[in-house]
Each structure stands twice: as C-alpha cells, then as structure tokens.
Amino acid sequence: MQHDNLVEIEDVAFDYGARPVLKGINLTARRGQVIAIMGSSGCGKTTLLRLIGGQIKPGQGTVRVAGESLGELNQAGLYRLRRKMGMLFQFGALFTDMSVFDNVAFQLREHSDLPEDAIHDMVLMKLHAVGLRGASQLMPAELSGGMARRVALARAIALDPQLVMYDEPFAGLDPISLGVTGNLIRRLTDTLGLTSILVTHDVQESLKIVDYVYFVSEGVIVAEGTADDIRASDLPYVHQFVHGEAEGPVTFHYPAAPYVEDLRLGGQSA
Amino acid sequence: MLKQAIARLGNRTLQGVGRIGFAVRFFVAIMLHSGTAFRRFGLTIREMYFSGVQSLVIILVSGLFVGMVLGLQGYETLQTYGAEESLGILVALSLVRELGPVVAALLFASRAGSAITAEIGLMKATEQLSAMEMMAVDPIARVVAPRFWAGVISMPLLAALFSAMGIFGGYLVGVQLIGVDEGAFWSQMQSAVDFEQDILNGVIKSVVFGIAITTIALFEGYDAPPTAEGVSGATTRTVVTSSLAVLALDFVLTAFMFRGLS
Numbered sequence: 001m002q003h004d005n006l007v008e009i010e011d012v013a014f015d016y017g018a019r020p021v022l023k024g025i026n027l028t029a030r031r032g033q034v035i036a037i038m039g040s041s042g043c044g045k046t047t048l049l050r051l052i053g054g055q056i057k058p059g060q061g062t063v064r065v066a067g068e069s070l071g072e073l074n075q076a077g078l079y080r081l082r083r084k085m086g087m088l089f090q091f092g093a094l095f096t097d098m099s100v101f102d103n104v105a106f107q108l109r110e111h112s113d114l115p116e117d118a119i120h121d122m123v124l125m126k127l128h129a130v131g132l133r134g135a136s137q138l139m140p141a142e143l144s145g146g147m148a149r150r151v152a153l154a155r156a157i158a159l160d161p162q163l164v165m166y167d168e169p170f171a172g173l174d175p176i177s178l179g180v181t182g183n184l185i186r187r188l189t190d191t192l193g194l195t196s197i198l199v200t201h202d203v204q205e206s207l208k209i210v211d212y213v214y215f216v217s218e219g220v221i222v223a224e225g226t227a228d229d230i231r232a233s234d235l236p237y238v239h240q241f242v243h244g245e246a247e248g249p250v251t252f253h254y255p256a257a258p259y260v261e262d263l264r265l266g267g268q269s270a
Numbered sequence: 271m272l273k274q275a276i277a278r279l280g281n282r283t284l285q286g287v288g289r290i291g292f293a294v295r296f297f298v299a300i301m302l303h304s305g306t307a308f309r310r311f312g313l314t315i316r317e318m319y320f321s322g323v324q325s326l327v328i329i330l331v332s333g334l335f336v337g338m339v340l341g342l343q344g345y346e347t348l349q350t351y352g353a354e355e356s357l358g359i360l361v362a363l364s365l366v367r368e369l370g371p372v373v374a375a376l377l378f379a380s381r382a383g384s385a386i387t388a389e390i391g392l393m394k395a396t397e398q399l400s401a402m403e404m405m406a407v408d409p410i411a412r413v414v415a416p417r418f419w420a421g422v423i424s425m426p427l428l429a430a431l432f433s434a435m436g437i438f439g440g441y442l443v444g445v446q447l448i449g450v451d452e453g454a455f456w457s458q459m460q461s462a463v464d465f466e467q468d469i470l471n472g473v474i475k476s477v478v479f480g481i482a483i484t485t486i487a488l489f490e491g492y493d494a495p496p497t498a499e500g501v502s503g504a505t506t507r508t509v510v511t512s513s514l515a516v517l518a519l520d521f522v523l524t525a526f527m528f529r530g531l532s
Contacts, residue, residue: 053404075408082406093397107405110412155405 006031006163006195007052012061013219014047021047023219024061029212031162034189034196036206038241039216040250045199048216049165052197053087054078066162083111086156086164090171092148094140100127100151101136107158126154130184146177150184157188163195164188170202178202182209203242207231215241217250293489300418300488303411313416314423321382321417321484322424326431328377333432336369337361337439344440345448357450358459361440362433366463366472367528370433372520375479377432378425379512383487386417387508390491391501414492418484425480426473433472471527478519483512 007029014022021044029035037045050056051063054070063070068081094103104123108114114122127133130150140148149169156164169181186209189196200206207213207227215223215230215238223230223238230238240248256262307314344360390413393399399409437459444450463469487508494504 055400055403079406079408082404085404087401087404089397089401091396093401095398095401096393096396107407110405110407152401 004030006066007197008062008064009048009052010062010064012051012058012063014044014051014056014058020219022051022058025216025219025221027214027221029163029195029197031195032189032193033211034186034198034209036198036200036210036213037216038201038203038206038213040201040241043216044219045201045216046167049087049167049197049199052163052165053085054082083107083159084162086159086161088149088152088156088164088166088169090168091145092140092152094143094148094152094155096140098140099136100132100138100140100143103140103151104136104155104158106155111159122158123154126158127151129157129188130154131180144177146173146181149173149177149181153181153184153188157192157194160192161194163197166196166198166200168200169198170200170205178205182206185209203244207242289493292493293485296489296492297485299410300415300485303408304415304419306411307415307419313412314419317417317420318424321378321386321421322428325378325381325424325428328381329374329428329432330435332373332377333370333435334439336373336432337365337436337441338443339439340364340369340436341440341443341448345444345450354450355454356458357440357444358455358457359462361444362437362459362463363468365433365436365440366468368520368524370436371429371472371475371479372516374429374432375425375476375483375516376513378421378428378480379483379487379516380509382421382424383483383508383512384505386421386484386487387491387494387505388501390414390417390488391494391496391504394492394494395496395501414488418488421484421487422477422480425483426476429472429476429479467528471523474527475520475523478523479516482515482519486512486515 005028007027009025009027012022012025013020025048027035027037027048037048039045047056051058051070052065054063054065054073057071065081066084068077070078070081073081094100095106098106101123104126105119108119108122124133124136127136130153132147132150132154135143135147135151140151143151153164166185169185170178173181182205185196185198188194198206198210207230210227212226213224213230214221217237223233223235225233230242233239233242237249239245240250246252340361341357344357345354348354348357348360390399393413399413402409402412441455445452445455490504490508490511491501494500
C-alpha cells in the first residue's frame with residue numbers, strides 16, 4: 001500500500017501570515033496516475049504544489065513523497081528527493097540566457113558526469129518526445145508560449161523523474177496546443193511510468209486525460225473522484241465549476257460592504 | 271499627527287534594520303556556497319566577461335578623460351609655484367589613491383551593478399530561480415556566488431586600468447600638448463609613488479568596493495518583489511545605495527590608510 005502511493009498528504013494546513021490558505025487537506029497520488037487538483041484562482045492550488053516540492057513547509061500535517069516525509073528532511077535530503085521530481089512552471093520558467101538544448105541539458109550537466117556525446121543524445125530524445133527536436137538551437141525568446149511549455153516539459157523529464165508536477169499547463173494556450181499538451185501529459189505518464197499532478201482550472205481539457213480529480217475550495221477538498229464521477233456530480237460547487245456558471249456557491253463579487261452604503265445612498269452621509 | 275510620524279519613523283527604522291539583517295545573512299550564505307564558483311571557475315569567468323569585460327569601454331574612456339582633465343587643472347595650479355614638473359606626481363597619486371578606485375567603482379555600480387540586479391530580479395520574477403531549486407540546484411551557489419566573485423575580481427582590475435588610462439591621459443595633455451619635460455614627468459612620478467602606501471592601498475580599496483557593490487546588487491535583485499516596478503525599484507536602489515556606500519567606505523578607508531602620511 002505504502003509503495004503504491006507516491007505522494008501522500010495528510011491533514012495539511014498552511015497559512016501566509018494571518019491568511020490561512022489550506023485548512024486540513026488529505027490527498028494521495030498513486031503511481032502511474034494523472035491527478036488533477038482543481039479550484040478557482042487563488043484557492044491554494046499552487047501552494048499545494050509548492051508543499052509537495054518542499055519549497056514551503058506545512059504549518060500542520062505531513063507531506064510524504066516516495067515514502068519520505070518532507071518536513072523531516074534537511075536541504076541535502078530535500079535536494080536528493082527533488083531529483084526524483086520534475087516541475088513544469090506556469091510560463092515554463094526556461095533559463096532565458098541558454099538555448100533550448102542547454103535548458104534541457106541543464107540538470108544532466110549539473111547532476112551527472114556524463115560525457116557531452118551522451119548528453120547530446122539524451123537531450124535530443126527528450127526534445128523528440130515533445131516534438132521539438134528541430135528547435136534545439138533556438139533561444140527561449142524565439143519560442144511561442146506553447147512551445148516554451150513543451151521545452152519546459154522536456155526539461156522536467158530530463159532526469160527521468162518519478163513525479164512530474166504541472167502548474168496550470170493549459171493556461172493561455174490556443175486550442176491546438178491545448179490538445180497537444182493534454183495528450184502529451186497522458187502519453188508521457190503512461191510510457192515513462194510517471195506520476196503526474198496537474199494544477200489547473202481548465203475542467204474540460206483535464207477531465208479528458210486524468211484518472212482522479214480533487215476539487216479545492218477555501219482551503220479544503222470539497223469533492224473528489226474519477227472524471228466520470230465529477231461530470232456526473234450534483235454537488236453545487238462542482239456543478240458550477242464544471243459548467244462554468246456565474247451563479248452558485250462561488251460568488252462573482254469580492255466580499256464588500258453593501259452596495260448602497262458604498263455609494264453613500266444611505267441618506268445620512270455628511 | 272506627531273504620534274503617527276513617530277510611528278512611521280519607527281516602522282521605517284525597523285524595516286531598515288531588518289533588511290540589513292537579511293543582507294548580512296545573504297552575504298554569509300554566499301560565502302558558504304562559494305565552492306561551486308571556484309570548483310567550476312568557468313561559471314565565474316563567464317560572469318567576469320559580463321560585468322568586467324563589458325564595462326571596459328566606459329572605464330577606459332572615462333579614465334582617459336579624467337586623466338586629461340587632471341593634466342590641465344594640475345598644470346594650471348602647479349605652474350603658479352613653478353612646480354609644473356611635479357605634474358606626474360599629482361596625476362599618478364590622485365588616480366592611484368582616490369580617483370581610480372572610487373570613480374571606477376561608481377561607474378561599475380551603474381554599469382554592472384544595475385545589470386546584475388535587473389537580471390537576478392527578472393530571473394526571480396519569471397520563476398527561473400524557483401525552477402532551479404526544484405531541479406535540486408542551489409541558485410545561491412549556481413547563480414549568485416559566481417557573480418559575486420566575478421565582481422570582486424573584476425573591480426580591482428578595472429580600477430587599475432582606469433588609473434593607467436588616466437596617467438596616459440595626463441601624459442598626453444601635460445607632456446605632449448603643454449610641453450612639460452617628459453623625463454621629469456615620469457621620473458618624479460616613479461620616485462614619489464610608493465608601492466605599499468599608494469598602489470596596494472588603492473587595490474585594497476577597490477576590492478572592498480567590489481565586495482560592497484556586488485553584495486548590494488545581488489541582494490537587491492534577490493530580494494526584489496517579482497513585479498515590473500519591484501525590479502525597477504531594486505535597480506535604482508542598487509545604484510543609489512552602492513554609490514553612497516562606495517563614497518562612505520572611501521572616507522573610512524582613507525582615514526585609516528593615510529593617517530600617518532606626511
């Protein structure tokens with residue numbers, strides 16, 4: 001059982017100063033699965049990814065990756081564990097002073113003593129997997145948003161990690177890149193035996209490729225299930241989210257004083 | 271009203287002290303993670319190209335003009351005492367002791383310091399530093415420390431070149447243009463400039479300025495809020511703070527170094 005779950009999050013809470021972001025989250029990711037964490041913007045999805053990556057420590061609860069509790073690791077231990085992880089940042093976060101090839105080769109050069117010939121072949125294989133072998137000599141500034149994200153994906157899988165995390169992989173992509181990226185995530189997960197965790201608010205695209213979905217709202221998990229469970233769910237929050245409705249438990253307006261009061265129509269203003 | 275002003279002052283002071291604390295911790299972190307910068311010296315050399323070599327034009331041209339001005343002004347004053355043959359001494363000592371290290375440092379702060387802050391700040395804003403951390407590579411060791419040592423090594427070299435160009439500028443104006451005796455110009459300079467007192471102290475100054483400028487530039491970049499105005503504000507602060515730091519440090523160092531000099 002322990003070995004089936006690559007990521008286990010138990011009762012995790014986290015706050016930025018006085019503002020609680022997560023309040024008791026439980027989540028597991030089995031090996032070989034594609035998991036999606038969904039929720040509206042600012043609900044703490046990205047914070048959850050940063051917790052799994054060990055960039056921040058939970059205020060309460062435990063985060064376990066590959067059986068190791070992140071809270072108990074020192075920096076060396078954390079860096080050792082991170083070699084088993086890859087992360088795709090929202091806008092790729094490619095190193096802008098290096099070519100596409102050097103970006104993908106970065107980890108191989110930093111963490112191994114492989115000869116340059118071997119690195120050359122490995123990098124081209126990773127770039128081929130994302131369909132960008134021909135772009136290896138371009139600079140990041142010459143890539144479109146979708147291409148940059150595919151390069152970042154090739155970089156994230158350069159060391160053959162066990163876990164790959166994706167922060168909003170679908171944000172701002174055109175419909176073709178959207179489908180390509182979705183299929184790529186599914187295909188890489190299956191062929192390389194990865195575990196993938198997606199943080200996204202693109203419901204339709206991600207429901208096509210995921211095995212299991214968690215819905216986060218106001219710091220707690222409000223719903224979970226397979227893609228079919230989610231589509232069929234009649235929970236008001238999930239229904240609103242999946243169908244993109246304006247009215248529902250999630251309100252359009254940021255909390256404010258009553259409108260009449262703000263416009264000073266109360267009659268007693270000085 | 272007054273209470274608010276005092277509260278604001280207190281708040282500012284606390285924040286300032288806090289930032290100094292962070293900067294010191296940052297400096298200690300750079301020292302602790304400097305191994306990579308020397309083990310893979312290629313990384314440091316690459317940064318020396320960006321901050322040192324690319325500052326050469328501004329340093330050399332400024333040095334030449336400062337020296338030429340020194341030649342003109344110095345000659346004007348010295349000739350009233352009939353001491354125009356001491357022009358070599360005046361030009362060399364003012365450059366090696368003061369103008370070389372200080373002006374080169376000010377130029378370095380605005381040319382290379384601002385570039386370092388903007389680069390690190392943007393790398394942070396575009397999550398490149400986070401990405402590096404997630405790839406199990408420490409950004410302090412891989413990005414920050416090589417830039418620090420590159421700056422510390424480049425600064426005295428740039429100051430030396432500035433002084434050399436300045437002396438050449440003084441020679442052009444004094445000897446070639448005005449006609450001060452060439453032999454006297456060089457021989458008086460040679461006998462008056464002391465290696466330890468003048469040259470070495472100048473080198474020490476420029477090393478200290480190099481440490482101050484690169485630490486400030488790197489810290490401002492690393493600490494910059496990840497937004498457009500955050501990075502621009504940090505770049506401005508780098509130039510202002512490091513220029514003031516250079517001038518203040520210069521006073522302190524001069525007071526210690528040239529205390530007993532007659």
